[in-house]
Amino acid sequence: MLQSLRDNLKGAVAVIIVGLMVVPLVLFGVDSLFVNRNNTQQVVEVNGEAITEAELQRAIFFRQNQMRAQFGDNLPEQFISEENLREPVLDSLITRRLLTQQVREGGMAVPESQINEMLLNAPEFQTDGQFDPDLFRQRLLSVGYTPSSYRQQLAQDILLSQHVTGLSASGFVTEQELKRTAALSQQKRDFYYMTIPLAPVLEGIQVDQERAQAYYEEHKSEFRNPEQVTIEYLEVNMDEIAKNIDIPEEQLREQYAQEVAAFEADVQRRAAHILIEPTDDGSAQATLQEIQKRLAAGEDFAELAREYSEDFGSREMGGDLGVTTGETFPEEFEEALAQLEVGEVSEPVKTDAGWHLIKLVNVEGAEPPSFEEDRARIASAMKRAEAEDRFIEVTQQMADVTYNAQNLQEAAETLGLERKVAGPFSRDGGLGIASNPQVVESAFSDEVLGQGYTSPVLELGPNHAMVLRVTDHQEPRTLSFEEVKTEVERTLKREMAIEKLQEMGKQFEQEVAAGKPIEEVAKANDYEWQVSLDTQRTSPQVDRAVLRQVFALPRPEQGSVTEGFTTPTGDYVVVNLTEVTDGNFAEMSEEEKQNLRQRLAGMAGNMSYSAYEAQLKQTADIEKL
Amino acid sequence: MAEHLTEEEQLETLKRWWADNGRSVVAGIALAVLGYFGWQFWQSEQQERREAASILYQQLSESLADAQNLSADQLTAAQSIAEELKEDYSGLLYAADAALLMAGAAVQQGDLELAEQHLRWIVEQNTSEEMSLLARLRLAQVLYGQEDYEQGMSVLAQAQETGAYAAAYAELRGDLLLAQNQPAQAQAAYQSALEQLLPEQNARRDIIQMKLDDIQVQNVAQADEAQAQ
Numbered sequence: 001m002l003q004s005l006r007d008n009l010k011g012a013v014a015v016i017i018v019g020l021m022v023v024p025l026v027l028f029g030v031d032s033l034f035v036n037r038n039n040t041q042q043v044v045e046v047n048g049e050a051i052t053e054a055e056l057q058r059a060i061f062f063r064q065n066q067m068r069a070q071f072g073d074n075l076p077e078q079f080i081s082e083e084n085l086r087e088p089v090l091d092s093l094i095t096r097r098l099l100t101q102q103v104r105e106g107g108m109a110v111p112e113s114q115i116n117e118m119l120l121n122a123p124e125f126q127t128d129g130q131f132d133p134d135l136f137r138q139r140l141l142s143v144g145y146t147p148s149s150y151r152q153q154l155a156q157d158i159l160l161s162q163h164v165t166g167l168s169a170s171g172f173v174t175e176q177e178l179k180r181t182a183a184l185s186q187q188k189r190d191f192y193y194m195t196i197p198l199a200p201v202l203e204g205i206q207v208d209q210e211r212a213q214a215y216y217e218e219h220k221s222e223f224r225n226p227e228q229v230t231i232e233y234l235e236v237n238m239d240e241i242a243k244n245i246d247i248p249e250e251q252l253r254e255q256y257a258q259e260v261a262a263f264e265a266d267v268q269r270r271a272a273h274i275l276i277e278p279t280d281d282g283s284a285q286a287t288l289q290e291i292q293k294r295l296a297a298g299e300d301f302a303e304l305a306r307e308y309s310e311d312f313g314s315r316e317m318g319g320d321l322g323v324t325t326g327e328t329f330p331e332e333f334e335e336a337l338a339q340l341e342v343g344e345v346s347e348p349v350k351t352d353a354g355w356h357l358i359k360l361v362n363v364e365g366a367e368p369p370s371f372e373e374d375r376a377r378i379a380s381a382m383k384r385a386e387a388e389d390r391f392i393e394v395t396q397q398m399a400d401v402t403y404n405a406q407n408l409q410e411a412a413e414t415l416g417l418e419r420k421v422a423g424p425f426s427r428d429g430g431l432g433i434a435s436n437p438q439v440v441e442s443a444f445s446d447e448v449l450g451q452g453y454t455s456p457v458l459e460l461g462p463n464h465a466m467v468l469r470v471t472d473h474q475e476p477r478t479l480s481f482e483e484v485k486t487e488v489e490r491t492l493k494r495e496m497a498i499e500k501l502q503e504m505g506k507q508f509e510q511e512v513a514a515g516k517p518i519e520e521v522a523k524a525n526d527y528e529w530q531v532s533l534d535t536q537r538t539s540p541q542v543d544r545a546v547l548r549q550v551f552a553l554p555r556p557e558q559g560s561v562t563e564g565f566t567t568p569t570g571d572y573v574v575v576n577l578t579e580v581t582d583g584n585f586a587e588m589s590e591e592e593k594q595n596l597r598q599r600l601a602g603m604a605g606n607m608s609y610s611a612y613e614a615q616l617k618q619t620a621d622i623e624k625l
Numbered sequence: 626m627a628e629h630l631t632e633e634e635q636l637e638t639l640k641r642w643w644a645d646n647g648r649s650v651v652a653g654i655a656l657a658v659l660g661y662f663g664w665q666f667w668q669s670e671q672q673e674r675r676e677a678a679s680i681l682y683q684q685l686s687e688s689l690a691d692a693q694n695l696s697a698d699q700l701t702a703a704q705s706i707a708e709e710l711k712e713d714y715s716g717l718l719y720a721a722d723a724a725l726l727m728a729g730a731a732v733q734q735g736d737l738e739l740a741e742q743h744l745r746w747i748v749e750q751n752t753s754e755e756m757s758l759l760a761r762l763r764l765a766q767v768l769y770g771q772e773d774y775e776q777g778m779s780v781l782a783q784a785q786e787t788g789a790y791a792a793a794y795a796e797l798r799g800d801l802l803l804a805q806n807q808p809a810q811a812q813a814a815y816q817s818a819l820e821q822l823l824p825e826q827n828a829r830r831d832i833i834q835m836k837l838d839d840i841q842v843q844n845v846a847q848a849d850e851a852q853a854q
Contacts, residue, residue, distance in 0.1 A: 102753070106718025109675035114683075162679070165686050166722025167759065170729035174737065174770025180800070184835050537835075552838045594693065601733070603828060604766075607793050608759050610825035614789035615755040 043090065045623045046097040051090070058144060060089050096160065098616050103159045110155045118154065167612055171605020173597060179585045181600060186583020188536055191550055191575055194522040194529040196505055198570035202497040207489045215492050216481045223479045223487075229443050230423035230472035232408050233433065234415065236394050238463035242387035247379055253371065255378050260368045270361040271329070271337050272319035274304060275311035277354040288348045288355055295345055301359050310354070319359070333358065395457055395465045402454045402467045424474060436460060443470060498570055505564045505572035513562040518576050534581075546573055555580045678714040681706050685723055689730045700734055703727065711746060721747050721756055728763060732770070740767045748780075758790045765797055769804070777801045792821040796833055803840065812840045 042050040064080045119125060125136040140150050173181075216223070274291060276284050291304055302318025309315040326334055330351040340346055340360035348355045394415060401411045412419040425434040427444055434440060442448055442455045448470055455468045481488070511521050522529035532542055537551055545567045553561050556577055564574040585593065685706045688699060695703075707727040710720045724743040731740040744767060747760035761784050768777035778801050787794045799814035815837040822830060 103718065107671075107675050107678075107716065108718050109672060109679050111676040111679060114679075162682060162686065163718065163722060166682075166725050169686075169690075170722075170725040172729040172732035172740075172763075172766075174732055174766065175735070176770045176772065177766075177800070181832065184839055185832075551835075597733075598693070601729075603832075605729075607826050607829055608762055608790070610823055611762075611788075611790040611793050612755045612759050614823055614825070615758065618789055619754065 042625045044094060044625060045621075046094055047101060047621050049097060049101070050625075051093055051097060056086070056090055056093060059093055060085050063089050094622060095613055095617065098620055099160050099163060099613075100156055102616070103156075103163050106163075108159045108162065110158050114158070115151055115154055119151075164609070168605045168609035171601050171603070171608060173600040173604055175585075178593075178597060178600065182585035182588060182596060183582040185537065186588070187551070188534045188581045188583070189550055189577060190531075190533045190579040191535070191577045192518040192529065192531045193546060193550075193573055193575045194508070194518050194527050196501060196508070196525075196527055196572040196574070198494075198497055198501055198572070201501050201504075202493065205493050205497050205500070207492050207496070212485065212488050212492055213481060216484065216488050219488075220478055223484045225474070225477050225479050226426040226428070227444075227476045228424035228426050228474045229449060229470045230421065230425075231434075231439075231443050231468045232419055232421050232471050233439075233466050233468035234398060234402070234408055234412055234417045234419060235433070235460075235464065235466035236391060236398060236417065238387050238391045241390050241394070242380075242383045245383045245386050245390075247382045247386075251382070252375060252378055255382060256371050256374060259374070259378070268323040268325055268364040269337055270323045270364070271321045271333075272301060272305065272359045272361050273311065273314065273321060273333075274301075274309040274319055274357045275314075275354050276308065276348075276357075277310050278350075284355060288357065291357060292348075295357075301345060320361070323364070391463065391465075398465070398467055399457045405454055405469075407471075408454070408467070408469055421471065424472065433466070439466070439468065443468060449473065494570065498566060498572075501570075501572045502564075502566060505574060509562055509564040509574050512574055512576050515559075518574065521574075543567070545569075546575070549573075550575055550577060553577050674714070675717065678710060678717050678719040681710055681714075682719040682723055685710070686726055689726050693733065695730060695734065700730065703730065704739070707743070715750065721750065721752055721760075725760070725763070728767070732767065737767050737771050741771070754788075758784055758787065762790060762793055762797065765801070769797065769801055772804070774801045774804050778805075789823065792818045792823065792826060792829075795821060796829075796836075799833075799836065803836075808840045812837065815840070 041053040043053055043056050044051050060082055063085055067075060067080050119136070120131045122131075124139060125131055127135055137147060140147060145153070276287050276291075278284050287308065291308055294304060295301065302320075305319030306315055309319055311319075314321055321329070324334065324337070326338070328334075329337070330353075332349055332351050333356060336346045336349045336356075336358055337360060340358065342360050342362055344360055346356070346358040348357060350356075394417075397415055398411070398417075401414050402408060405411050408419050411417075420433075422432055422434045422439075423430060425431070425440070425443075427440060429435050429437065429440045434443075438458055438460060442458055445455070447453050448455045448468070452470070457465050457467055459465050508521050508525070512518050518529050521527075532539070535542060535547070535550070537547065539547065542550075549563070549565050553563055553575070555561075556579070561577045562574065563577075564572060566572055585596075588596070685703055688703050688706075689695070704727065707723045710717075710723040714720050724747050728740040728743040731737070731743065741764065744760050744764040748757060748764060750757075752760070761780055765777040765780040768774070768780060778798070781794055781798055781801070784790075784794065795814050795818035799811045799818060802808075802814055803811035815833055818833050819830065819837070822833075
């Protein structure tokens with residue numbers, strides 16, 4: 001429904017507007033809203049108007065749906081958790097409220113007829129192409145709206161989109177700016193450059209002890225060891241438990257038997273019968289015998305059913321009764337049927353209805369697997385089920401036993417678990433179990449670190465739980481020279497090498513600046529050199545760090561500009577910039593012009609709209625409650 | 626008291642009271658009724674006005690949605706809707722929004738004068754601060770496009786507090802300064818634009834940096850020398 005509204009919007013404007021809308025664009029797949037709609041607790045007050053918890057919950061819920069629809073199943077759930085969405089969604093609700101107030105005070109209004117038209121034409125509310133009032137109410141109810149509150153929200157969304165379009169889609173770019181931007185962004189530069197690598201210089205550097213010591217003293221404050229803890233912990237892991245469970249053979253067989261019985265129940269047997277009602281004079285017995293004789297002689301069961309059967313319902317069908325899984329017919333009937341091979345006819349069977357000659361027409365449903373075939377599956381399922389019980393039990397016990405414990409050794413023995421240790425690690429986490437943020441947080445919590453208690457049971461996953469205690473705590477401290485010697489030496493060596501390289505580089509730079517071709521200088525010293533002509537800012541051929549420097553160089557007025565610099569990898573590069581050619585807007589293709597115009601106009605619109613929104617927020621009276 | 630009076634006497638009192646007060650009672654009631662209906666009428670009149678403006682605005686915004694491929698006739702038609710909104714509904718937000726849209730379309734069509742008129746109109750209205758800052762920024766942008774740099778500077782300077790618009794204003798000030806051959810000040814303006822960019826405006830960072838990089842160190846030095854002399 002808002003689709004048409006959205007189709008008219010493009011690019012950045014659409015993004016802004018859709019972000020502000022609260023009426024769901026897609027009502028499908030929303031079964032019910034699991035929030036308390038009556039939660040009137042106020043979250044924030046915007047210029048005296050409250051936003052309630054219920055509104056926030058609903059908006060979060062819609063955002064989640066929107067993101068799921070946009071990114072599909074690949075989206076990690078944590079990404080759209082309520083916790084993560086709460087702040088940004090609240091923020092957009094505040095913006096929305098501010099704009100709504102503005103729109104109201106500015107006297108903007110939507111004609112009722114426009115809303116009616118939208119609702120009537122929304123495929124979401126149609127049955128067979130017609131607006132369906134019941135469907136409409138039902139859909140709204142599922143997301144917690146009444147028809148009138150929904151209309152109101154819809155009207156707000158329309159007004160917001162009108163206003164935001166006015167502010168943002170109206171952004172523009174003048175020819176003057178286009179020319180200037182094109183001149184810069186499409187600029188081409190010609191340059192030569194040689195690279196003096198760091199590695200060979202690094203090899204030749206010797207760091208003497210005294211210098212390293214001095215460096216250490218000077219940078220002492222950088223060599224700090226953060227606060228660290230060492231922990232002991234007990235963990236319960238369902239997979240581990242399952243591994244150690246052994247299911248006795250007889251239990252496996254028992255389970256198998258049960259499953260086979262259940263399987264049998266799934267077998268469908270198609271039955272046919274001939275019914276003879278009992279008579280007082282024994283003539284029924286005679287009839288039965290006669291039929292059996294004729295059957296034995298090879299006559300067709302169906303024909304005989306038509307001739308003899310007193311079950312008028314099935315007689316014309318050749319006695320066919322349809323299929324049974326074992327419960328359709330009287331017990332005696334079913335028992336006899338189950339004994340038959342396909343095509344076989346039973347001896348007369350007596351039920352309340354009379355005497356039956358039963359034929360098994362066919363059997364549908366496969367044979368159950370043999371015990372040997374099914375053994376592994378049954379064993380693993382039974383282990384799993386038992387492990388789940390044990391897991392819950394042990395986790396519970398673990399909480400009880402460790403609650404007041406002085407250490408975890410005893411608890412480990414009681415529970416039959418292994419006491420493990422981890423650390424030392426800092427607040428940034430460590431290896432193994434210490435890489436889990438939940439573990440780190442708990443280890444540094446006031447309860448555990450401050451007061452020295454055992455942690456509550458941490459559920460690390462659905463099948464994984466643990467408790468921990470801190471066994472050792474190290475305050476942050478300055479590392480001794482011995483501890484950081486290698487690191488200091490490495491840093492110092494690199495610094496010295498870069499310094500030396502820069503000295504060397506400066507010399508080459510001077511030679512080039514004096515007019516010697518880079519090619520000559522490079523070759524004389526056996527370095528790599530390159531020339532790059534008509535190079536653009538985004539050229540993939542040249543290293544990004546070099547490009548960044550080259551494009552920050554001043555334009556050569558006469559001759560060329562030479563400059564050297566150290567790259568992030570430590571190499572030294574001497575650049576000789578010979579020519580700068582500005583981009584020319586007039587010479588760009590029509591399509592390129594159009595693209596640039598559109599991009600810059602959009603950017604300008606977005607730039608001033610964001611300022612508008614921020615300004616509105618800065619001057620508003622927003623009070624978090 | 627009433628018990629002591631006969632029915633006739635009571636009637637007499639009432640008559641006298643009516644003779645004294647009847648006129649004002651009737652007038653009061655009439656006024657209340659008139660006031661009520663007047664208010665109702667005024668309310669619905671207002672609502673009708675707003676809806677009429679809404680329909681006009683919606684028309685305008687739809688016709689300008691594809692501003693790149695607008696014909697001259699379409700532009701004229703849009704222009705007359707915008708004028709109608711500005712004249713008859715100047716107090717409504719629709720008028721300002723329409724002027725913004727129209728200014729954008731006019732620039733797109735190369736008619737900077739028309740854009741200037743619309744933006745000036747908003748600046749002259751008594752609008753909210755965020756709206757007037759926005760209009761002023763765009764007006765200065767148009768003036769830059771017309772190479773009227775001094776006017777552009779003064780339009781920007783009229784905004785005393787640029788608030789959340791600081792980065793946008795600073796960038797445009799940089800453009801205007803550079804165009805007036807004041808690279809050192811332009812450099813400072815671009816630098817300040819980079820520092821005050823809002824997180825939502827990050828897409829603009831590269832362009833401002835590019836403009837900053839292009840101001841050349843030796844030029845700055847030269848210009849400073851020239852100014853000193």
